[in-house]
Each structure stands twice: as structure tokens, then as C-alpha cells.
Amino acid sequence: MKIQEIQIYGFGHLNNIEIKDLSDFQVFYGENEAGKSTIMAFIHGILFGFPTKQSSELRYEPKNGSSYGGKLRVFFDGHGLVSIERVRGKAAGVVTVSLEDGTIGDEELLKQLLGNMDKGLFQAIFSFNIHGLQNIHQMKGEELGRFLFSTGTLGTETLAKTEVELQKELEARFKPSGRKPVVNEKLKAVHELSSELKKAAAKNQEYEKLSTDKERIYNEIKNISYSLQEVKNEVEKLNEWQKIHSLVKEERWISTEIELLGEDPFPARGIERLEKLNQLIYPYNAQISSLMDRIAQLKKEIASIQPKRRILEDETQLLAAIDQIPIYEQLLLEKQQSELKLVDLEEKISILNERLHLPLNEEEIFTINTNIYMKNQVEQVSRKKQKLLEVKQELEEKFREEQNSLEDIEEKVHTVETKVISAQERARLEKLVNDESEKGKIEFELTAVRDKVEYYQHSSEQDRKASAKINKQKQMQFITIGAILLILSLYGIYSQQWVLVFIGVLGSVLIVVFLGNNRSHLNGSEINQTINQLLEKEKKLVQKLESYKNSNISAIQEKLEQDNRLKEQLQLLKVKLEQQQIQYEKVIRKFEEWESEESENKERLVKLCSELNIPEYIANSFLLEAFQLIEQYKQVGREKRHLLARLENIKLEQSKITDRISFYSKEYLVDQGNDLSKTAYLLRDKLKEEHGKFIKSQEKQGKLDDLEADLSQMKQEQAHLISERKKLFEEADVVNEETFYELGNKVEKKIKLVERLADIKKQLQYSFLHEIEQERLLHIHNVDEQISQFNDKIKTLSSKLIELQEEKAATNYQIQILEEGGSYSELLHYFKQKMFELEEAAKEWSVYCLAQDILSQTIEKYKNTHLPRMLAKAEEYLSFLTKKQYQRIHLQKSGTGFLIERSDHTLFEANELSQATTEQVYVSIRLALATTLYEKYRFPIIIDDSFVNFDAGRTKKVMELLTTLKCNQILFFTCHTHMLPYFQPENVQHLHKGNVEVIS
Structure with a gap:
């Protein structure tokens, strides 16, 4: 493939540009923004389509409104010079491909010429720029090795990126020693739950026993099911044997008979052929004798024939008149049919009048409008009416359902409200419960009161005196301390130290309270009063404590809890009631909408009744039927009018035919009949008779010659058939016809047996019983008895299976009760949930693992099959570029990297090389990829300033290398003047910056 001419109508800032006679090594030189990148993008766009508006690539649409697109003239091996034109159109543009032989095609033809190469692969293999080398400068470590390997396989770093992304996804989900990945976290959670689940299960011995019973029952069901299936299979085989045993026995008998008949030579279809020859030979004798008699008779007839000529002058006119007879008969038949149809139409009109029952005559009905628009309106109104009836039925049913649901919920709300405890009763019960909590306090308080009473009663007078003396001393001490605190407070007020004031006041208050208490102790009457008060308090506390003993607190608490549940249920029912009311x-709203639609449709129906002259009481139920009857009435009336006109035409045509036949009958016939067909027949017969006499003598002479020739031919054929019969006897090795028939019957019997055997085998091939089973069953004499025994066994096993299934259901129900009744079921549910989450996470991890494995296998297959040939060419290019300093490129034993071997056999990883050497390795791999693995495409190699970082020596070597690529056209784009001396001046296309805004 070679691009010979570029013609740009409008692309970016380039307009009406035409570049012709591109060379095998074509250079495009221009300053920045001169249009180099635009031309590269133009070549990509013409070959593979313009970028879509959603694409991140630039579309290069002209800003000045000129035409968008252009043309390439490309030479293809086997197709010659091809014109590829693409202009603005659908997303990727409209392409027209013109071949040298005049063939015009579109996108499909272009794909065939390009070998179904897509844009991404083309840019990855045959079009590269400085960005690929810049990627090398940014990479470190083993990333560089993976990038070079990916470039050597796909032409881009896609493979390396994919491998890294897959590894990141795997590590994000699972690491053998990790904690944060998803699978690791879920594994840890599952292990912890498993331990807790085992502890809960260990506490439930009954659950374990039921689980053991469940397993036992499952095994018994499995064994019985297997036995039952085996017995059923055996019964099925016996039933099948009853169907085919006669065929099997017949097959064995026929095989024995075929062996006994043996093999005898006999012609294929021998008897049939012999009988056919006899049938042909015997008639020849009679035919030859008959021919000889006919020849003699014919000679006498020829001598006696004397032709006469009559009425032949009017032959043409006479035959024309006679040929009108079928038309006359057809007209007569059509007349009869029309008259019958006319009667039928009159009957239909009468029936339609009765069905319509409208006070309208035929002419008035014809004036009724029954066009398509009117018919459509009638159908719409009828369909709408029917639909409204159906909607009404649905709404009424829905209304009943919703009303019943509403009443049901209201009844439930009322029932629950009656069960809820009143507020006063609930307050009383709550007070009793709260008082129960006060019982312990009352008992403690009663003990304290009794202690105080005992203390005061047993205190002696001396103790009180001693206490009074001690209290007096303490009183003096507290007075002294109070004076100090008073002074401290006054000082705090003076110095505004409010903390001192607070301490002084607080201390004074405490002293006053203490002195007051001491004084009460010193007063004897007050002590007696205190004892009396304590005794009275003790009595009240004992009475209160006795009242608590008579109350059933646990029953009250249960009643309050039940009332709480009823309130929750009542709240839920009220929410449901609100929803049901909505x-x-x-x-109700839908009923209102239905009434509106029904009223609107009623108005349309009344309007149609007026236009169609149909009473409203008929239209309410039969509008569409009445309209259809009117249509039928008009159609039948039109048919009636057409029939009446046709009957008049038939009468005129019949009269013309009758007049012509009568004329010729008077002219040529002696006896004239009244039947027109008979007259025509006599005329035709008379004409044939006279015309036949004229040519009869010549025909008989020709017939005589034919008969004589036939006689000679028959004699020859008879002799040939006799010879063929003799050969047939010789082929069967017999001497007469009787022996031949005996041998033939024997062979025919064998053929029938073989055919029957094939038919039996064809029937037996649909049986699932193989030969071994058939041989086993062949020795069974009483099949019905065995089937009966097996059926009894099936009944026994089925009964046992039903019992076990019932036992299994009971055991599962008990297990379910245990699981629902405690924490074990919650743990089990949570454990299963976590197991499910773990399985889902593991599945997701396995998908990425499988993708990584497939990618690794693909890479390994590529390394072992395709990569060695590419590496051999890349080593050749690298040795040339580095002046044999680096000679070999080795694959890493594991992974996707390369090792570069220097001339002293030292191995380097890609990241250990200098940047310039790494770029040379990259260029070698890219060029080797294009010239080896993709050599059959031979597309142009497009290079955009990819060697600007090379020194003069490296640049010279890479240019020399490019000139050796004879199979691919080179399109080189550069903005550096120091590159121009490496190229021939005639191969350099200079690009100049225009006055418009440049897009590049």
C-alpha cells in the first residue's frame, strides 16, 4: 500500500491543498502550526473515519465554513490505483471508494482493502510519535520492561497497563497476609462467627440430635430413592422389551436365513429385466403382421380417394363466426348467473332493511356519509364505549375491594381500641408498680426508726447529763470558731475577697445548725416527743408495708406489657388505615374521571347518530354494527346497479352472434336446426369434410412411407432384443428361462430378507435397550410376572419414602422452631449472610484472577510462538542502531520484561540502560513489529519527530535504518532543519504557515 496523492478540501486550517507524487520516503517539513499534525490526522480520518463528537480526539472541522474532508489516491497490490474520498456526513463521514476497474464502494469495500485494520491498531503499529519515547523517560524500574514488552506485542503500552490494573484489583480484594482487603476482612469475620456459632450449637444438644436424625433420614431417603429409581428403570426396560421382543427374535431368525441362502451370481434386477425383454419381444410379431396388413389396405384407400373442393373461399369468415359460439355460451351463462345474483342481492337488500329498520329509502341511504374518517370515528366511539364499560367493571370491583379492606381495618382498630387499658386504669397500675420499688425503702426506713426508738428508750439520765456537759463544751468551742469565721467574713468584705466571705458565712450557718441540734438533745421533753413521733411513724410504715403484701405486682407488670404491645399494634393499624383511606x-377519583370520559364519549355518539340518521337507542348498543350494515347496504346497492347494466350489454352481444350464424346456415346447410351450437357444429364439420378430402390423399401417401419404415425398424429391434435375452442367460450362468426364474426367486427372497432386516434394525435403533440388555432379557420367559413383582416393590418403596419424607418434614419443623427460638438462629442467619458476602467477594476476586491467568497464558503463548521472530528482527535493528554495542534482546524467564545483552555478554534490564539506548530499543521493537508480525499489511509507517532527542550519530543510524525498509512507505514529519540533510531534496514537502488560525 502506497499513498501517492493527498487532496484536502477542508480539514482544520488547511483548505484546497493538493500534494501529488509522494515518494517511498516522503518528508513533510514545516514550522510549528504549519499543519504537520493536521495532515497526519487527515490521513487517519480518510482511512478510518473522522472522530465523533463524543471522542476526545480533535475533529479538525474548518472554522471558515468550507467543505469538510478530502481524498487520498492509494496504490494497492492486486487492485491498482484506488481513490478514497471522505466528506462530511454521518458521525465518521461518508466515504466513496473507486477502483481502477470502475467498481464503486463504501465503508465495506474500504475495510476489505485495509484488511479490516482498525484505527487504534494502525496508530499503535504504523504511526508513532515522540509521546511514545516520552513515556519511556517517565518510567522507572520494572515498569519500563513491561512497557517495552507490551509495545512488542500490541504496539502500545495497553498490555502493561492491563497487567498492572489486574494486579491492583487482585491485591485490593485479597492478600495472603493482609488485613484490609475485602476478602481478608470477610474471612476474619466468618472465622469469628463460626466460632460463636459452634459455641451456641454446643449448648443445644437437642438441636444436634435433630440434625443427626435429619442426616440419617436424608441418607435413607437417598438410598430408597436410588433403589426406587433402579426398580423403575428395570420396569421401564421390561416394558420396552415387551414392545420389541418380537422384532429381536425376528432379527435373529432373518440373520440365520440369510446365512443359509448363501451367495449366488445373478444379474441385478434379473427377473425384471427378463420379463421386460419378453414383454417387448412377443408383441413385435403381432405388430409386424399388423403393419403389413395396414400397408396393403392403405394402398387400396389411396387409389380410391377423390378429393372435392367446396365452400373453402369463405373459410376464414365462417371459422370466425363459429368461434363466437363459446362466447355466446359464456354470455348465456353469465346472464343466468347475473340474474341469480340479482335475486340474491334483492334478498340481501331486504334482509339489510329488516336489520337496519330505518325509515329511509335506498337513495337516502346512499347519501349517508360512510367515508374512512366517519368509519374511524364510529370505531373510536365504539371502542371507547366498550373500554369504558370494562373500566367501570374494574373500578366497581376495585371499589368493593378497597371498601372491604377499609372496613376490615376499621373493625380491627376498633377491636384493639376496646382491648387497650384506659388512662386512669393504667395510671393506677403504674402507681402500684412504682410503689413496689418503694417497698425496700420503707423496710429500710422502718428498721432505722426502730433503732432510734430503742436508742432513746435505753439512754439513762446520766448519759443525758454527760452529754449536756460535753455539748456545753462543744458549744463554747463552736462559738469561738464562729467568732473567728465572722471576723474572716468581715475581712473578706473589706478586702473584696469573696471566697473568704463565702467560707465565713457557710461556716457560721453550719455552727448555728449544729448548736440547734445540740439544744434539742438537751431538752428531755423534746426527746419524749421525738420517741412518740417515731412510734407513730413506725405504725404507719408497718401498715403501708402490709398493703404491699396484698398486691400481685408480676401480674400487673405483664398486663402493662400486653397493653404496650396492643398500643404498638393500634399505631400500626392506624397507619394502615390512613394508607387504605388514600x-x-x-x-373515588378514578370514578369521577370515568364519568367525565363517559359523558364526553356520549356527546360524540349523539353527534354521530345525527350524521348517520341512526336513532340514539340503536346507537347506544349497536352503533358500529349499524354503521357496518349501512356500508353493506350501499355496497350491495352498487352491485345491483352494475348487474342491471351488464344484463343489457349481454343481450346486445348475443343478438349479433345469432345473426351471423343464421346467415351461414342458410347458405351452406340443407337441414337447418334451431340449436345455435348444433348449427355451428354442422358448419365446422362440413368445412372439415371438404378440406379433409383435399389433403387426405397426400397424408395417406406419407403415412404409407412411414409404415414401411416402421416395419423395417421393428424387425431390427426384435432381433436386438432376442440377443439381449441370450446375454442375460449367460450372465446368470443358466441355459433356459425356467432355471433363470428359480435362481431369481432365491435371490429375490434374500433381498427381501435383507430389506426386512434393515427395517427391523431401523426400528430397534430407537430403543434404549442395547444388545447386552436384549440378550439378557431374551432368556426371560414370564415378563408380565416380573413386571408385577417390580410394581409391588415400587409401591412398598414409595410408601416407605413418603413416611421418611413426613418424618423429615417434622424434624425440619422442630429444627426451625429451635433456630427461631434463640440466638443460634440469629447467629446462623448472620453467619450465612457473611458466607454469602464472602462467596460474592471471592467470585469477584476469582474473575480478576482468571483474567490475569488468561492474560498470562496469552502472553506466554505469544512469547513462545510469535515473539521470537519479532525479537530476531528487533535484535538486527538494535545492533545496527548501536553499532553492534547491543546485540541481543532476551525475554525474562518470568514476567513480561526484556533483558538487553551488550557485546561483552553483560545483561541489562531496561531501566538500567541510558535514555537514548532505551529509545533505540523502543524504535527497534516498533519497526520490527511492523515488518514481521504485521508485514502482510504493508501500510505506510508514519513518524512524527520521534528522534529529536538523538545525537547526530544516532540520528544518522536511524535514518539509514529507515531507508532499508523497502516494503513500507515512510511518511516523516519534522520541524527541525538539522534533519533535512538526511533526505533527498525532491522527497521533502515544505509546509508554510498560513494567515488563518492553525489547529495542530
Whole structure:
């Protein structure tokens, strides 16, 4: 493939550009924004389609409103010079492909020429720029090796990116020693739940026993099911054997008979052929004798024939008149049919009048409008009426349902409300419960009161005196302390230290309270009063404590809890009641909408009744039927009018035919009949008779010659058939016809047996009993008895299976009760939920793992099959570019990287090389990929300033390497003047920056 001419109508800032006679190594030189990238994008766009508006690529649509697109003239091996034109159209543009032989095609033909190459692969293999080398500069470590390997396989770094992304996805989900990945977290949670589940199960011995019973029952059901299936299979085989045993026995008998008949030579279809020859030979004798008699008779007839000529002058006119007879008969038949149809139409009109029962005559009915628009309106109104009736039925049913649901919920709300405890009763019960909590306090308080009473009663007078003396001393001490605190308070007020003031006041208050208490102790009358008060308080506390003993607190608490549940149930029912009321109101609104639609449709129906002259009472039920009857009435009336006109035409045509036949009958016939067909027949017969006499003598002479020739031919054929019969006897090795028939019957019997055997085998091939089973069953004499025994066994096993299934259901129900009754079921549910989440996460991880494995296998297959040939060419290019300093490129034993071997056999990873050497490796791989694995395409290699970072020596070597690529056209784009000396001046196309805005 070679691009010879570029013609740009409008692309970016380039307009009406034409570049012809492109060379095998074509250079495009221009400053920045001169249009180099635009031309590259133009070539990609013409070959593979313009970028869509959703694409991130630039579309290069002209800003000045000129035509968008252009043309390439490309030479293809086997097709010659091809014109590819693409202009603005659908998303990717409209393409027209013109071949040298005049063939015009579109996108499909272009894909065939390009070998179904897509744009992405083309840019990855045959079109590269400086960005690919810049990627190398940005990479570190093993990323560079993976990038070079991916470039060597797909032409881009897609493979390397895919491998890294897959590894990240796998590590994000699971690591053998990780904690944060999803699968690791879920595994840990499952292990913890499993431990808790085992502890809960260990506490439930009954659950374990039921689980054991469940397993036992399951195994018994499994064994019985297997036995039952085996017995059923055996019964099925015996039933099948009853169907085919006669065929099997017949097959074995026929096989024995075929062996006994043996093999005898006999011609194929021998008897049939012999009988056919006899049938042909015997008639020849009679035919030859008959021919000889006919020849003699014919000679006498020829001598006696004397032709006469008559009425032949009017032959043409006479025959024309006679040929009108079928038309006359057809007209007569049509007349009869029309008259019958006319009677039928009159009957139909009468029936339609009766069905319509309208006070209208035929002419008035014809004036009724029955066009398509009117028919459509009638159908719409009828369908609408029917639909409204159906909607009404649905709404009435829905209304009943919603009303019943509403009443049901209201009844439930009323029932629950009657069961709820009143507020006063609930307050009383709650007070009793609260008082129960006060019982312990009362008992403690009663003990304290009794202790105080005992203390005061047993205190002696001396103790009180001693206490009074001690209290007096303490009183003096507290007075002293109070004076100090008073002074401290005054000082705090003076110095505005409010903390001192607060301490002084608080201390004074405490001293006053303490002195007051001491004084009460010193007063004896007050002590007696206190004892009396304590005794009275003790009595009240004992009475209160006795009242608590008579109340049933546990029953009250149960009643309050039940009332709480009823209140929750009542709240839920009220919410449902509100929702049901909303649904009920929706149905009411739909009824209102239905009434509006029904009224509107009623108005349309009344209007149609007026236009169609149909009474409203008929239209309410039979509008569409009445309209259809009117249509039928008009159609039948039109047919009646057409029939009446046709009957008049038939009468005129019949009269013309009758007049012509009567004329010729008077002219040529002696006896004239009244039957027109008979007259025509006599005329035709008379004409044939006279015309036949004229040519009869010549025909008989020709017939005589034919008969003589036939006689000679028959004699020859008879001799040939006799010879063929003799050969047939020789082929069967017999001497007479009787022996031949005996041998033939024997062979025919064998053929029938073989055919019957094939038919039996064809029938037996649909049986599922193989030969071993058939041989086994062949020795069974009483099949019905065995089937009966097996059926009894099936009944026994089925009964046992039903019992076990019932036992299994009971056991499952008990297990379900245990699981629902405690924490074990909650743990089990939570455990299963976590197991499900773990399985889902594991499935997701396995998908990525499988994708990574498929990618690795693909890479390994590529490394072992396709990559060695590409690497051999890449080593050749690298050795040339580096002046044999680096000679070999090795694959990593594991992974997707390369090792580069220097001339001293030192191996380097890609990241250990200098940037320039790494770029040379990249260029070698890209060029080797295009010239080896994709060599059959031979597309142009497009390079956009990919070697600007090379020094003069490396640049010279890479240019020399490019000139050796003879199978691919090179399109080189550059903006550097120091590159131009490497090219022939005639191969350099100079691009100049225009005055318009440049897009590049």
C-alpha cells in the first residue's frame, strides 16, 4: 500500500491543498502550526473515519465554513490505483471508494482493502510519535520492561497497563497476609462467627440430635430413592422389551436365513429385466403382421380417394363466426348467473332493511356519509364505549375491594381500641408498680426508726447529763470558731475577697445548725416527743408495708406489657388505615374521571347518530354494527346497479352472434336446426369434410412411407432384443428361462430378507435397550410376572419414602422452631449472610484472577510462538542502531520484561540502560513489529519527530535504518532543519504557515 496523492478540501486550517507524487520516503517539513499534525490526522480520518463528537480526539472541522474532508489516491497490490474520498456526513463521514476497474464502494469495500485494520491498531503499529519515547523517560524500574514488552506485542503500552490494573484489583480484594482487603476482612469475620456459632450449637444438644436424625433420614431417603429409581428403570426396560421382543427374535431368525441362502451370481434386477425383454419381444410379431396388413389396405384407400373442393373461399369468415359460439355460451351463462345474483342481492337488500329498520329509502341511504374518517370515528366511539364499560367493571370491583379492606381495618382498630387499658386504669397500675420499688425503702426506713426508738428508750439520765456537759463544751468551742469565721467574713468584705466571705458565712450557718441540734438533745421533753413521733411513724410504715403484701405486682407488670404491645399494634393499624383511606379516595377519583370520559364519549355518539340518521337507542348498543350494515347496504346497492347494466350489454352481444350464424346456415346447410351450437357444429364439420378430402390423399401417401419404415425398424429391434435375452442367460450362468426364474426367486427372497432386516434394525435403533440388555432379557420367559413383582416393590418403596419424607418434614419443623427460638438462629442467619458476602467477594476476586491467568497464558503463548521472530528482527535493528554495542534482546524467564545483552555478554534490564539506548530499543521493537508480525499489511509507517532527542550519530543510524525498509512507505514529519540533510531534496514537502488560525 502506497499513498501517492493527498487532496484536502477542508480539514482544520488547511483548505484546497493538493500534494501529488509522494515518494517511498516522503518528508513533510514545516514550522510549528504549519499543519504537520493536521495532515497526519487527515490521513487517519480518510482511512478510518473522522472522530465523533463524543471522542476526545480533535475533529479538525474548518472554522471558515468550507467543505469538510478530502481524498487520498492509494496504490494497492492486486487492485491498482484506488481513490478514497471522505466528506462530511454521518458521525465518521461518508466515504466513496473507486477502483481502477470502475467498481464503486463504501465503508465495506474500504475495510476489505485495509484488511479490516482498525484505527487504534494502525496508530499503535504504523504511526508513532515522540509521546511514545516520552513515556519511556517517565518510567522507572520494572515498569519500563513491561512497557517495552507490551509495545512488542500490541504496539502500545495497553498490555502493561492491563497487567498492572489486574494486579491492583487482585491485591485490593485479597492478600495472603493482609488485613484490609475485602476478602481478608470477610474471612476474619466468618472465622469469628463460626466460632460463636459452634459455641451456641454446643449448648443445644437437642438441636444436634435433630440434625443427626435429619442426616440419617436424608441418607435413607437417598438410598430408597436410588433403589426406587433402579426398580423403575428395570420396569421401564421390561416394558420396552415387551414392545420389541418380537422384532429381536425376528432379527435373529432373518440373520440365520440369510446365512443359509448363501451367495449366488445373478444379474441385478434379473427377473425384471427378463420379463421386460419378453414383454417387448412377443408383441413385435403381432405388430409386424399388423403393419403389413395396414400397408396393403392403405394402398387400396389411396387409389380410391377423390378429393372435392367446396365452400373453402369463405373459410376464414365462417371459422370466425363459429368461434363466437363459446362466447355466446359464456354470455348465456353469465346472464343466468347475473340474474341469480340479482335475486340474491334483492334478498340481501331486504334482509339489510329488516336489520337496519330505518325509515329511509335506498337513495337516502346512499347519501349517508360512510367515508374512512366517519368509519374511524364510529370505531373510536365504539371502542371507547366498550373500554369504558370494562373500566367501570374494574373500578366497581376495585371499589368493593378497597371498601372491604377499609372496613376490615376499621373493625380491627376498633377491636384493639376496646382491648387497650384506659388512662386512669393504667395510671393506677403504674402507681402500684412504682410503689413496689418503694417497698425496700420503707423496710429500710422502718428498721432505722426502730433503732432510734430503742436508742432513746435505753439512754439513762446520766448519759443525758454527760452529754449536756460535753455539748456545753462543744458549744463554747463552736462559738469561738464562729467568732473567728465572722471576723474572716468581715475581712473578706473589706478586702473584696469573696471566697473568704463565702467560707465565713457557710461556716457560721453550719455552727448555728449544729448548736440547734445540740439544744434539742438537751431538752428531755423534746426527746419524749421525738420517741412518740417515731412510734407513730413506725405504725404507719408497718401498715403501708402490709398493703404491699396484698398486691400481685408480676401480674400487673405483664398486663402493662400486653397493653404496650396492643398500643404498638393500634399505631400500626392506624397507619394502615390512613394508607387504605388514600387508596379508597384514589378509586373515588378514578370514578369521577370515568364519568367525565363517559359523558364526553356520549356527546360524540349523539353527534354521530345525527350524521348517520341512526336513532340514539340503536346507537347506544349497536352503533358500529349499524354503521357496518349501512356500508353493506350501499355496497350491495352498487352491485345491483352494475348487474342491471351488464344484463343489457349481454343481450346486445348475443343478438349479433345469432345473426351471423343464421346467415351461414342458410347458405351452406340443407337441414337447418334451431340449436345455435348444433348449427355451428354442422358448419365446422362440413368445412372439415371438404378440406379433409383435399389433403387426405397426400397424408395417406406419407403415412404409407412411414409404415414401411416402421416395419423395417421393428424387425431390427426384435432381433436386438432376442440377443439381449441370450446375454442375460449367460450372465446368470443358466441355459433356459425356467432355471433363470428359480435362481431369481432365491435371490429375490434374500433381498427381501435383507430389506426386512434393515427395517427391523431401523426400528430397534430407537430403543434404549442395547444388545447386552436384549440378550439378557431374551432368556426371560414370564415378563408380565416380573413386571408385577417390580410394581409391588415400587409401591412398598414409595410408601416407605413418603413416611421418611413426613418424618423429615417434622424434624425440619422442630429444627426451625429451635433456630427461631434463640440466638443460634440469629447467629446462623448472620453467619450465612457473611458466607454469602464472602462467596460474592471471592467470585469477584476469582474473575480478576482468571483474567490475569488468561492474560498470562496469552502472553506466554505469544512469547513462545510469535515473539521470537519479532525479537530476531528487533535484535538486527538494535545492533545496527548501536553499532553492534547491543546485540541481543532476551525475554525474562518470568514476567513480561526484556533483558538487553551488550557485546561483552553483560545483561541489562531496561531501566538500567541510558535514555537514548532505551529509545533505540523502543524504535527497534516498533519497526520490527511492523515488518514481521504485521508485514502482510504493508501500510505506510508514519513518524512524527520521534528522534529529536538523538545525537547526530544516532540520528544518522536511524535514518539509514529507515531507508532499508523497502516494503513500507515512510511518511516523516519534522520541524527541525538539522534533519533535512538526511533526505533527498525532491522527497521533502515544505509546509508554510498560513494567515488563518492553525489547529495542530
